[in-house]
Amino acid sequence: MSDCIIECHNLETAYAASLNRPILNGINCQIKRGEFVVLLGLNGAGKSTLLRSLVGLIKPVRGEIQINGMTVTPRTLPKIRRDIGMLFQGGGLIRQLSALENVLCGRLGVRTTWQTLLGFPKRDRLLALDLLEQLGLRELAEQKTSKLSGGQQQRVAIARALIQSPQILLADEPITGLDVVASQQVMQTLSHLHTQQGMTIVAVLHDLGIAAKYAQRAIVLDAGRIVYDGICDNLQAQFANASM
Numbered sequence: 001m002s003d004c005i006i007e008c009h010n011l012e013t014a015y016a017a018s019l020n021r022p023i024l025n026g027i028n029c030q031i032k033r034g035e036f037v038v039l040l041g042l043n044g045a046g047k048s049t050l051l052r053s054l055v056g057l058i059k060p061v062r063g064e065i066q067i068n069g070m071t072v073t074p075r076t077l078p079k080i081r082r083d084i085g086m087l088f089q090g091g092g093l094i095r096q097l098s099a100l101e102n103v104l105c106g107r108l109g110v111r112t113t114w115q116t117l118l119g120f121p122k123r124d125r126l127l128a129l130d131l132l133e134q135l136g137l138r139e140l141a142e143q144k145t146s147k148l149s150g151g152q153q154q155r156v157a158i159a160r161a162l163i164q165s166p167q168i169l170l171a172d173e174p175i176t177g178l179d180v181v182a183s184q185q186v187m188q189t190l191s192h193l194h195t196q197q198g199m200t201i202v203a204v205l206h207d208l209g210i211a212a213k214y215a216q217r218a219i220v221l222d223a224g225r226i227v228y229d230g231i232c233d234n235l236q237a238q239f240a241n242a243s244m
């Protein structure tokens with residue numbers, strides 16, 4: 001099995017007239033299995049676009065992406081997506097459903113309509129409850145997610161992403177809008193997945209201190225290009241020349 005789990009070769013996405021350039025412009029990077037990488041950059045640098053490209057939500061106009069050695073194409077996407085969990089800013093939960101039901105939604109991609117029509121199979125429910133337990137939310141399993149705090153909601157979203165046992169977790173601004181305590185809980189959860197389960201994590205963050213505390217490696221984007229790729233030392237300096 002190759003060491004690299006994510007590879008981008010000369011990745012270029014569509015030209016944006018408003019920017020006068022492609023949104024991503026010649027991205028080359030390799031992420032190794034089990035790495036915790038943070039994606040940094042000013043607003044509009046292309047971080048979300050890069051994450052979304054990895055799961056085929058954005059089609060490159062040039063270059064290619066390989067996940068687990070497989071080139072991302074419409075044919076390989078269903079298999080590739082089973083290996084990737086995705087976490088969005090704010091969690092993206094269904095507010096009127098319970099924490100448990102939201103976690104079970106992570107199984108919709110692998111269950112047929114018939115299999116879920118009368119409720120999810122018992123083993124899915126047990127798995128969802130187990131994940132909620134691991135994330136310290138077992139008592140809140142039946143609670144509507146609209147009643148949970150921001151940090152609790154984000155941990156439900158992590159459980160939802162984990163129910164498909166992904167090898168890779170992509171997190172787009174997972175702590176934006178959370179207070180210090182909730183941010184720490186979410187980052188510690190990601191860190192735990194990385195150290196205890198060897199999960200590959202790529203997270204978009206804005207806080208350089210938190211990035212340096214949890215990630216092993218930073219990739220800094222500026223105007224659609226990678227301008228730094230390395231250890232999380234002195235990240236402040238990497239922003240000194242970023243286009244404002």
Ligand SMILES: Nc1ncnc2c1ncn2[C@@H]1O[C@H](COP(=O)(O)OP(=O)(O)OP(=O)(O)O)[C@@H](O)[C@H]1O
Pocket residue numbers: 016018019023041042043044045046047048049050
């Ligand atoms: N579909 C689109 N059409 C045109 N421009 C787009 C499209 N999607 C994104 N952009 C532009 O591409 C640039 C990069 O967007 P992206 O969301 O990837 O940036 P980001 O680094 O994640 O920014 P932020 O930190 O603000 O979330 C932005 O200037 C955005 O306006």
